[in-house]
Amino acid sequence: MSDVLAELHAAVRIVPDFPKPGIMFKDITPVLGDARLFASATAGMLAPWRGQGITHVVAIESRGFLFGAPMAAALGAGLVPVRKPGKLPFRRIREDYALEYGTDALEMHADALGAGASVLVVDDVLATGGTAGAACTLVERSGARVAGIGVFIDLRFLGGHARLAPRRVEGLLTYE
Numbered sequence: 001m002s003d004v005l006a007e008l009h010a011a012v013r014i015v016p017d018f019p020k021p022g023i024m025f026k027d028i029t030p031v032l033g034d035a036r037l038f039a040s041a042t043a044g045m046l047a048p049w050r051g052q053g054i055t056h057v058v059a060i061e062s063r064g065f066l067f068g069a070p071m072a073a074a075l076g077a078g079l080v081p082v083r084k085p086g087k088l089p090f091r092r093i094r095e096d097y098a099l100e101y102g103t104d105a106l107e108m109h110a111d112a113l114g115a116g117a118s119v120l121v122v123d124d125v126l127a128t129g130g131t132a133g134a135a136c137t138l139v140e141r142s143g144a145r146v147a148g149i150g151v152f153i154d155l156r157f158l159g160g161h162a163r164l165a166p167r168r169v170e171g172l173l174t175y176e
């Protein structure tokens with residue numbers, strides 16, 4: 001592992017039993033709060049996608065916004081927020097998805113992407129892949145193409161890759 005990846009790994013704070021018992025929460029705020037580490041994190045997340053013709057970054061509420069916005073600016077791409085229900089003001093499309101207990105939903109503006117768009121979906125953490133999968137489905141339902149999914153932290157052992165296959169997934173930090 002490179003020095004900078006080791007530093008980023010060390011900076012992610014693991015908070016046990018948040019927000020509920022059994023979850024080992026990956027707290028990225030120490031990375032965000034350090035100018036050099038935050039720049040390294042976004043640069044590392046960007047690297048696989050440079051020169052890939054990305055026209056839009058779709059960022060998932062809410063921590064996906066934190067990485068997605070600087071990545072869109074650096075790629076010269078548009079930024080499209082995917083949000084929890086009831087937050088977006090205009091005409092929306094909605095995708096429901098299963099959680100471990102119950103369901104959740106995400107929404108996107110219906111006119112945010114056109115047929116020619118090539119989209120990078122961004123979030124902070126990939127766990128089971130339900131959230132990113134729902135965002136990909138919204139992109140594909142709007143007629144655009146998912147070029148791939150970029151995350152800061154990939155919790156490989158939770159099976160997100162399989163759920164998102166055959167789409168390309170790139171995570172900067174991997175937990176096996």
Ligand code: AMP
Pocket residue numbers: 023024025026027060061063123124125126127128129130131132160
């Ligand atoms: P999933 O849909 O299971 O892939 O969960 C991904 C979403 O839940 C992302 O938006 C993450 O921000 C959040 N998430 C899931 N597990 C964790 C974790 N261990 N630490 C921090 N965030 C998590």
